[in-house]
Amino acid sequence: MSLINTVPESVITTKVDEVLNWTRKSSVWYMLFGLACCAIEMMQTGGPRSDLDRFGAVPRATPRVSDLIIVSGTLTLKMALRTKVLYEQMPDPKYAISMGSCANCGGLFQLAYSVCDGVDKVIPVDVYVPGCPPRPEALTEGLLKLQDKIQQERWLVRASDEGSAAA
Amino acid sequence: MSTAGIEIGLERETPAGLETEEMTLNMGPQHPSTHGVLRFVVKADGEVMRRAIPDIGYLHRSIEKISEKVGYHGFMPYTDRVDYVSAMQCNQGWAMACEKLASIEVPRRGEYCRVIACELGRIASHLISVGTTGMDIGAFTPFTHALRERERINNLLEELCGARLTFNYMRIGGCAWDIPPGFVKRASEFVEQFEPLIDEYNELISFNKIYVERLANVAIVPAEMAIAWNLVGPNLRGSGVKYDVRKDVPYSVYPELEFDVPVGTGERGTLGDSYDRYMVRMNEMKESCRILRQALGGIPEGPVIAKVPRTFKPPPGEVYVRVEASRGDMGWFVVSDGTAFPARTHIRTGSFSAMAIIEELSKGLMIADLVAVIASLDIVAPEVDR
Amino acid sequence: MEAAEIHRRLRDKLGNAVEPTLQDGDWPACEVRAAAVAEACRFLRDDPDLRFDCLSNLSAVDRKAADQIEVHYHLFSYAHRHQVVVKASSPRLDPVLPTVSNVWPIANWLEREAFDLMGVTFVNHPDLRRILMPEDWVGHPLRKDFVEPEEYHGISTRRESLLKI
Structure with a gap:
């Protein structure tokens, strides 16, 4: 007698990891963190045409309830310290998308005295979206890439694996 | 206890x-x-x-210092980032300052391209402004309506210059590219379809009771105060001062085009309140449609850009050029020392003075009104900080 | 009113504190001695025929060759629709000018900006502190000899080659 035959038809079996990841990736709430030019494109990405809601991503106004920070725009040195604080306020597990050349590497403003060349100097970044500014399609693609990444995460660890990781 | x-x-x-x-x-x-x-x-x-x-200063990107490092031609993309919501007028300001330094005349077709691009940009900018005003006082729907129309302008401007937001369309001496085939038809179609929509917006939000209550009689700026604090553009006109750089210090081909300068009338409250500033923007979009219709119908033949040397070295001197950007009179102060790099660039923007006046305006207002005031003054952060 | 007439009236009022020659142009410029700037501005605003009710712009320029910091006040009159520039210079080592923030309220922020980025001290300014740069920033970045610091609060300002990223 196999297990499959005993359960009703309305039940499907899967792995715990996959269920967890599927639920998490389908409701990535991002924090409204518009810094500069890219913020307008981020607004339009959330707007009617390239509706980010389709992928379960809705904007949140506070870091306390967000899963994702989209750093969209030039990060100045004055702002960099605050960005770190905001990132630390987000609950785990948390992700970061760096949107646009300025957030990736300083971009056009590498010559500037007041600009932090890349948000990865301050917080860890999961997905880099290139462009100056990236089109809404590019940001959507960035979100899908992040969802792929979330889907591949493993939460349940065998005791033996943990032992080998610690060693 | x-x-x-x-x-x-x-x-x-x-x-x-x-x-x-x-x-x-x-x-x-x-x-x-x-x-x-x-x-x-x-x-x-x-x-x-x-x-x-x-x-302020959280978006200070040292744009003025960068101009001293990249030269006159190279600075054009940076001007987009001075005010990314309506980058075309910033392009034009920089181009006009350099043209004035070197006494370059722009071909008439180039001027028409500039005017068309600028007025499309003005509508796009005002759409963001009125849309976010609604969002800030608690109505999300107008914002999506405004963005829907803005996407159409983005498409038109993308045809013109290949970018949706940071255009880098103008050059010293004219424009980078000529109007693409079929553009005039598509732009005219947009204007015809968009103009009736302004009345629809008015019906939907502007005359809505809650909307009026939130904006009317809030943060009143009398005309003398607006002038002393150097408010410009729609904020100044909302206080009843009829001043528009396009009319009063005419540049480009604006003298050939017919349009009115809408001013605040205090129709729902007191002259110079937030509602007046909001309404001036609504009415300005209509005027922009009027300008666009004339400009699209009268584009002359010819080149779009004058011959400008690759190494652009204007004679020593200093200029202060003003253009009517979406957020009003934008001043470009450029000092040349005869080399290929400007000695100093200073950009005086409308949002900077609008931001300065808030400390004075906020006295005695409710906390919830602060966001309505920021929205009605149409403050854009990069313009404040540059 | 014609620029020459504005210049003549200003000279009648302030005498030798105003340079005898008017620098012509779209925005004609009167050069004024640094100590007399506030008085000149107040006169230009209050005289009923001049009535410069708006300070359109205030820019500081680093003239390193002449060892001077030059401050330009672009004045505009909405009442009479005329315009003029008042120019004043001060030594580069320690530029000091009287404030005009009690003449036009917008000068408060414009002067703070000039102080922050160019290091011009405005005497009697009510609130002279940095406006754009962080409070703990060292130096005045728009000066020609400004050297960028190596790091700011542990964030390095050095740039790696783009190819390594």
């Missing part, structure tokens, strides 16, 4: 009545309704603000 050994007094009566304390609230730099990275330190007495002190 005692909780864990700490005495908490619920009421503190003094001979003068109930004792109150001034509260200090922090708003920003990351706040969803501050239109970018602006920060306010609010001193409040309950719900009423004693004053809101603006703290």
Whole structure:
């Protein structure tokens, strides 16, 4: 007698990891963190045409309830310290998308005295979206890439694996 | 009342009545309704603000210093980032300053391309402004309506210059590219379809009772105050001062085009209140449609750009050029020392003075009105900080 | 009113504190001695025929060759629709000018900006502190000899080659 035959038809079996990841990736709430030019494109990405809601991503106004920070725009040195604080306020597990050349590497403003060349100097970044500014399609693609990444995460660890990781 | 050994007094009566304390609230730099990275330190007495002190500089990108490093031609893309919501007028300001330094004349077709691009940009910028005004006072729907139309303008401008937001369309001496085939037809179609929509917006939001109540009689700026604080553009015109750089210090081909300058009338409250500033933007979109219709119908033949040497070295001197950007009179002060790099560039923008006036305006307003005031002054962070 | 007439009236009022020659142009410029700037501005605003009710712009320029910091006040009159520039210079080592923030309220922020980025001290300014750069920033970045610091609060300002990223 196999297990499959005993359960009703309305039940499907899967792995715990996959269920967890599927639920998490389908409701990535991002924090409204518009810094500069890219913020307008981020607004339009959330707007009617390239509706980010389709992928379960809705904007949140506070870091306390967000899963994702989209750093969209030039990060100045004055702002960099605050960005770190905001990132630390987000609950785990948390992700970061760096949107646009300025957030990736300083971009056009590498010559500037007041600009932090890349948000990865301050917080860890999961997905880099290139462009100056990236089109809404590019940001959507960035979100899908992040969802792929979330889907591949493993939460349940065998005791033996943990032992080998610690060693 | 005692909780864990700490005495908490619920009421503190003094001979003068109930004792109150001034509260200090922090708003920003990351706040969803501050239109970018602006920060306010609010001193409040309950719900009423004693004053809101603006703290700026969170988006100071040293654009002025960069101009000294990249030269005249190379600075054009940076001007887009001075005001990314309506980058075309910034392009034009820089181009006009350089043209004036070197006495270059722009071909007429180039000027028409500029005017068409600028007016499309103005509509796009005002759409963001009126859309976010709605969002800031609690109505999300107008914002999606505004963005829907803005996407169509983005498409048109993308045809023109290949970018949706940071255009880099103009060059010293003219424009980078000629109008693509079929553009005039598509742009005219847009204008014809868009103009009736302005009335629809008015029906939907502008005359809505809640909307009027939130904006009318809030943050009144009398004309003398607006001038002394150097408010410009729609903010100044909202106070009833009929001044538009396009009319009063005419540049480009604006003298050949017919349009009115809408001013605030105090129709729902007092002259110079937030509603007047909002309404001026609505009416300006209509005027922009009028300008576009004329400009699209009268594009002359010829080149779009004058011959300008690759190594652009204007004679030593200094110019101060003003253009009517979406947020008003934008001043470009450029000092040349005869080399290929400007010695100093200073950009005087409308949002900077609009931000400065907030400390004065906020006295006695409710905290919830602060966002309505920021929205009605149409402050865009990069323009404040540059 | 014609620029020459504005210049003549200003000279009548302030005498030798105003340079005898008017620098012609779209925005004609009167050069004024640094100490007399506030008085000149107040006169230009208050005189009923001049009535410069708006300070359109205030820019500081680093003239390194002449060892001077030059401050330009672009004045505009909405009442009479005329315009003029008042120019004043001060030594580069320690530029000091009287404030005009009590003449036009917008000068408060414009002067703070000039102080922050160019290091011009405005005497009697009510609130002269940095406006754009952080409070703990060292130096005035728009000066020609400004050297960028190596790091700011542990964030390095050095740039790696783009190819390594």
